[in-house]
Amino acid sequence: MNLKRLEEEQIEIGNKAILSDPGQIEYVIGVDQAFFRVGREEYVVSASVLMKYPEMEVVEQHHLIEEVKFPYIPTFLMYRESKPAIKAVRAVMRENAVVMVDGSGLAHPRKCGLATYIGVVLDVPTIGITKKRLYGEVRGEGDVRELHAHGMVVGYELKTCRRCRPIYISVGHRFTPEKALEVVRNCLKGYKLPEPVRIADRLSKEIKSEYLSNLDATR
Numbered sequence: 424m425n426l427k428r429l430e431e432e433q434i435e436i437g438n439k440a441i442l443s444d445p446g447q448i449e450y451v452i453g454v455d456q457a458f459f460r461v462g463r464e465e466y467v468v469s470a471s472v473l474m475k476y477p478e479m480e481v482v483e484q485h486h487l488i489e490e491v492k493f494p495y496i497p498t499f500l501m502y503r504e505s506k507p508a509i510k511a512v513r514a515v516m517r518e519n520a521v522v523m524v525d526g527s528g529l530a531h532p533r534k535c536g537l538a539t540y541i542g543v544v545l546d547v548p549t550i551g552i553t554k555k556r557l558y559g560e561v562r563g564e565g566d567v568r569e570l571h572a573h574g575m576v577v578g579y580e581l582k583t584c585r586r587c588r589p590i591y592i593s594v595g596h597r598f599t600p601e602k603a604l605e606v607v608r609n610c611l612k613g614y615k616l617p618e619p620v621r622i623a624d625r626l627s628k629e630i631k632s633e634y635l636s637n638l639d640a641t642r
Contacts, residue, residue, distance in 0.1 A: 437534025445548035450520035453619025457627035465491040470627035471511035477609045479618045485514040501540040521548040523619045528595035529577040530559045542596025549595030550603045587615040
């Protein structure tokens with residue numbers, strides 16, 4: 424495994440990311456993943472949910488289970504997660520849809536978190552959502568603070584509920600930080616995470632639990 428070559432590839436992809444207004448938005452696709460092991464093999468459940476925007480009504484859901492071939496290496500997670508995540512997104516893609524990813528966007532050492540990778544590969548507007556700050560500097564005061572990286576604002580730290588820790592929003596591709604913040608806020612329905620990511624997260628965990636239960640039942 425040549426990590427130096429992978430770093431160069433990440434930089435190349437990150438440099439293709441565009442900061443722009445996504446245009447008309449009719450749907451938001453949430454994508455999340457859950458990992459598990461069976462013996463020595465590791466698998467990932469990739470779940471996607473298509474939701475009407477801004478109503479946040481579920482239109483369609485999809486999931487797939489695949490074996491994981493790439494090891495867990497921080498800042499290289501796109502190589503571990505991207506292929507099945509892209510398949511899940513493609514399965515529910517609609518015109519005028521944007522994608523909300525459980526993962527970083529430009530808030531990444533080489534500007535190539537999972538949200539940026541998916542956005543550039545599919546050429547769709549993407550937003551990255553994380554519970555922890557992977558990269559960048561938070562500036563300002565209050566419940567909304569700017570997230571700076573690579574000499575610019577790439578997103579925001581946002582406190583979404585009174586007793587919870589903030590989430591981190593970062594532009595993936597074809598979004599401005601301000602528009603990403605607006606869309607995320609419109610997708611909040613009283614929980615820490617915006618609905619597309621929250622429901623995709625729930626679906627991935629449900630499928631994982633069901634799969635493991637069925638596996639145990641056959642042993």
